[in-house]
Amino acid sequence: MEWFKKAKDGLTRQEKKEIPDGLWSKCSSCGEIIYTRQLESNFWVCPNCKYHFRITSRKYIKIILDKGELEEYDANLESMDPLKFKDSKKYTDRIKAAQAKSGLKDAVICGIGLIDSIKVSFAIMDFDFIGGSMGSVVGEKIARAIERAIRHDMPLIIVSCSGGARMQESILSLMQMAKTSALLAVLAEKKLPYLSVLTNPTTAGVMASYASLGDVIIAEPKALLGFAGPRVIQQTIGQDLPPGFQSSEFFLEKGFLDKIVDRSQLRDTIILLLKYFQR
């Protein structure tokens, strides 16, 4: 079955110059004023308090992949509005606004990349696009990334960053959890490694599907991880949540995470794991 058409599109060519973040950046955790160049060379981690700034999918590609390059696939998939969804805004308008804001077609970039010369099927989500939410496009692109790994006998790496399934596609979004997780069962049968990398935040529908199904699951420090949103839990139980609840550290302590990895160590950690899983 020909499930995906090759849509070769060198990301480096297409990538727009990111708008300069300004000469100085303020750490939203400790308030430190940091020279932006210094912040960039420090992987967008505050040198003072180690706060991991939320960064775009393109920045992760630069940090993780050889030469900072990804051969992008399926770049032409776009959301439709099958339910004609409208709340205060039309869904189609939300998509347009998100595309304009992020320069992305939807909330995930997928392709083939090299990590220390190991070929991998790589997917990276982007919070800038409607909170990294998963609708049909994200689900389809993740599905194709899994199939690409199977087809080319490559490891799979998914870097998640998402508030969950996209409400504006209702049941279709929910079913993306099924689509992706079912294909991960096929990947597992082929004994191909799947590394799931969790960044701030990874919750709800994404956490309750592929993000939780890695052979190894690693996360950046102090990311918000969980099923239900903290506010929903607070309202349900009618009491304040304990400090650090639903953080990476909490997840590690409870046994749902293998390792917390500083962003500066992300690439090296992935390389080491990939080598351990090579046969």
Place this chain on the structure above:
Amino acid sequence: MQERLSLDFEKPILELEKKISDMRDFAAGANIDMNGEIISIQTKMNKLREEIFSSLTRWQKVQLSRHPRRPHSSDYIELMTADYMELHGDRCFADDKALVGGFAKIDGKPVLIIGQQKGRDTKQKLYRNFGMMHPEGYRKALRLFRLAEKFEKPIVILIDTPGAFPGIGAEERGQAEAIAKNIREMSVLKVPIIIIIIGEGASGGALGLGIGDRIYMLEYSWYSVISPEGCAAILWRDAAMAPQAAEALKLTSEDLLELGIVDKIIKEPPGGAHNDYKEMAGNLKKEIIETLTELEKVPVDELLQKRLEKFRGMGVYREQEE
């Protein structure tokens, strides 16, 4: 006649129902024949019910799915099966009371039947945690699925949940992991699986039991990525906008059939499942038997391939050619 729990839009129908019952009592007491009048009111009532039920809003259908007298999983198990033996526990942490299940015979055929269970009175509602499962519930389900697979028995799953429980213990014990794992494992279980949404199908809480070869919905059930209240609270910043959210989410059985997500709608008795448990259970049982007979003929490899393709094909997007 005792005041029955009812929804606002049911009231005019119930008033006529009461009138008929009063006339019957009066006719019997006074020993006079009022059949003509009774039949004419009955006809009027049926017509009124048809009118009301043929133009229900999505929100009204959501209300029907939560009707205080709506049959629950245990009602269906009792009415459809024989020799039901309930099994308990996830062998890890606890027995989740929001999920019931075990082996039973449907028309003599042994199956694993499990369902999310709500309570009827306050005490039972709390005991069943309003049908909201914890991770141990999903793990209990998976344990039972594996038993069914081991002994080659088909699986029937009844879904009725306002969502997986959002609480501290649920997060500590890995609600997301439990649901994700069920979804993946169910996609490769080597026995036929029939899913029926009997009431509420909310989000990952439903999908964590929702992977199978056929997905059916009762006429007045709903299935969505989020409850109308949850959606309204987030997108409208006001839970009272739930009726609008219900419209936007397109969550009824008709919507889902049209979207190609469910395979079939199972008709409810006039006025909804709560009006006639026996008829409803009968309709459901008939569908289950027919479907099991059909699925049992399919070789396992083909069954799994089709199950994968079923979910693989879900989603709507646009892809421009280069």
